Amino acid sequence: MRVLQMAEALCTYIKNDRPFLGICLGLQLLFESSEENGPVDGLGLIPGVVGRFNSLNGFRVPHIGWNALQIEKDSEILDDIGDHHVYFVHSYRAMPSDDNREWVSSTCNYGDDFIASIKRGNVHAVQFHPEKSGDVGLSVLRRFLLPKSQGTKPSQGKASKLAKRVIACLDVRTNDKGDLIVTRGNKYDVREQTKNNEVRNLGKPVELAGQCYKDRADEVGFLNITGFRYFPLHDLPMLQVLRDTSENVFVPLTVGGGIRDFTDANGRHYSSLEVASEYFRSGADKISIGSDAVYAAEEYIKTKVKTGKSSIEQISRVYGNQAVVVSIDPWRVYVRSPNDVQFKTVRVTKPGPNGEEYAWYQCTVNGGREGRPIGAYELAKAVEELGAGEITLNCIDCNGEEKGFDIDLTKLVSDAVSIPVIASCGAGAVEHFSEVFMKTNASAALASGIFHRKEVPIQSVKEHLLKEGIEVRI
Numbered sequence: 001m002r003v004l005q006m007a008e009a010l011c012t013y014i015k016n017d018r019p020f021l022g023i024c025l026g027l028q029l030l031f032e033s034s035e036e037n038g039p040v041d042g043l044g045l046i047p048g049v050v051g052r053f054n055s056l057n058g059f060r061v062p063h064i065g066w067n068a069l070q071i072e073k074d075s076e077i078l079d080d081i082g083d084h085h086v087y088f089v090h091s092y093r094a095m096p097s098d099d100n101r102e103w104v105s106s107t108c109n110y111g112d113d114f115i116a117s118i119k120r121g122n123v124h125a126v127q128f129h130p131e132k133s134g135d136v137g138l139s140v141l142r143r144f145l146l147p148k149s150q151g152t153k154p155s156q157g158k159a160s161k162l163a164k165r166v167i168a169c170l171d172v173r174t175n176d177k178g179d180l181i182v183t184r185g186n187k188y189d190v191r192e193q194t195k196n197n198e199v200r201n202l203g204k205p206v207e208l209a210g211q212c213y214k215d216r217a218d219e220v221g222f223l224n225i226t227g228f229r230y231f232p233l234h235d236l237p238m239l240q241v242l243r244d245t246s247e248n249v250f251v252p253l254t255v256g257g258g259i260r261d262f263t264d265a266n267g268r269h270y271s272s273l274e275v276a277s278e279y280f281r282s283g284a285d286k287i288s289i290g291s292d293a294v295y296a297a298e299e300y301i302k303t304k305v306k307t308g309k310s311s312i313e314q315i316s317r318v319y320g321n322q323a324v325v326v327s328i329d330p331w332r333v334y335v336r337s338p339n340d341v342q343f344k345t346v347r348v349t350k351p352g353p354n355g356e357e358y359a360w361y362q363c364t365v366n367g368g369r370e371g372r373p374i375g376a377y378e379l380a381k382a383v384e385e386l387g388a389g390e391i392t393l394n395c396i397d398c399n400g401e402e403k404g405f406d407i408d409l410t411k412l413v414s415d416a417v418s419i420p421v422i423a424s425c426g427a428g429a430v431e432h433f434s435e436v437f438m439k440t441n442a443s444a445a446l447a448s449g450i451f452h453r454k455e456v457p458i459q460s461v462k463e464h465l466l467k468e469g470i471e472v473r474i
Contacts, residue, residue: 024127067085069086071105172257259315286323330362332406363379430463
């Protein structure tokens with residue numbers, strides 16, 4: 001902003017009490033300075049320094065998910081929020097103090113109370129993302145743009161703290177006719193066991209994503225499951241799916257599949273950052289990296305050097321680590337003793353086929369087709385150091401089984417890292433969600449086919465979690 005000579009003009013605009021709404025960084029830049037990539041000077045309109053959350057007290061950083069607000073004073077744009085959750089995704093925050101108290105309109109608790117929104121006159125700013133906070137968030141935008149409007153108030157909420165997230169995933173690929181469809185795998189096999197062996201078809205991506213949003217999914221993820229074979233920027237239908245979905249789905253969107261450096265047939269080199277940037281421009285909020293993260297972690301473990309060239313480092317450096325999800329696809333390898341392998345093992349809940357009491361989780365690449373010499377524990381630790389902000393755990397052994405998440409794997413990894421972990425693969429009943437939240441430190445749980453086929457409705461999962469005393473967004 002200073003390079004473009006916009007800072008002085010914006011300060012003048014705000015000081016003249018003109019209508020202003022800052023979102024996320026738009027709130028943080030109003031303060032004196034920020035420690036992110038800095039210290040960096042802010043506009044200096046509000047006293048205070050923007051600092052990083054402290055992960056040493058057990059709270060995971062980034063702060064990702066749906067949390068509650070404590071309203072400190074009247075602020076017209078927050079009138080419809082009440083006891084509803086709103087969506088946060090950030091690693092840095094400003095703290096309330098006597099010097100900035102007159103500005104603070106709401107706070108949020110995540111380890112400590114931090115500033116969630118400010119208001120003075122016609123100047124508003126929020127740390128959360130109203131554009132990703134569903135109908136509650138849209139009411140914030142509506143009240144800012146149309147102060148005298150009387151929109152439909154969201155239903156009564158019960159927000160009190162950070163909620164566990166229930167995420168709907170759509171595995172997307174082309175069928176044999178060339179149409180982009182949502183499918184579902186069984187141990188990553190997406191073809192029907194029939195004479196024609198056709199790709200399993202659950203529906204159209206944009207329509208199913210819209211239905212997941214209406215069903216109160218907290219996030220929607222698209223996984224281009226054949227993306228590792230092709231160059232993503234040539235996958236125009238997938239980019240269009242993102243654009244169309246983002247027009248009507250107002251919760252976070254994650255996209256994965258084929259995020260990597262690439263050289264096309266004409267010799268033109270594209271960095272993974274360029275690939276990710278096109279996805280972000282098309283409507284994605286987070287990028288999920290699979291195979292490329294495995295190779296980067298292997299190299300980092302071997303050399304102990306951060307080159308800055310891996311897809312994780314490139315994307316997190318520009319967009320922040322909260323924008324980078326690493327998807328880990330491991331399978332169990334049973335062993336009789338932890339001394340049998342160099343990788344971190346766990347004592348398994350259920351013994352192996354030959355009575356083995358231990359297992360390690362071997363990571364795979366290329367859609368679960370190739371095992372690599374690295375364990376899920378080692379991979380998770382490495383990608384966190386490289387700059388990943390979140391991890392999704394997809395246990396291949398559980399994929400399509402609908403017998404529950406792999407608790408051993410989820411506990412192993414969620415206990416090892418300080419970033420949020422998403423449990424995936426294996427859900428078949430509402431009880432599986434409460435089990436993974438009660439027995440592990442998972443921040444979210446993900447499912448696909450059971451949601452799309454309405455075998456286990458998203459709302460049923462949330463009602464069950466509420467009954468079990470687990471905070472969720474309703």
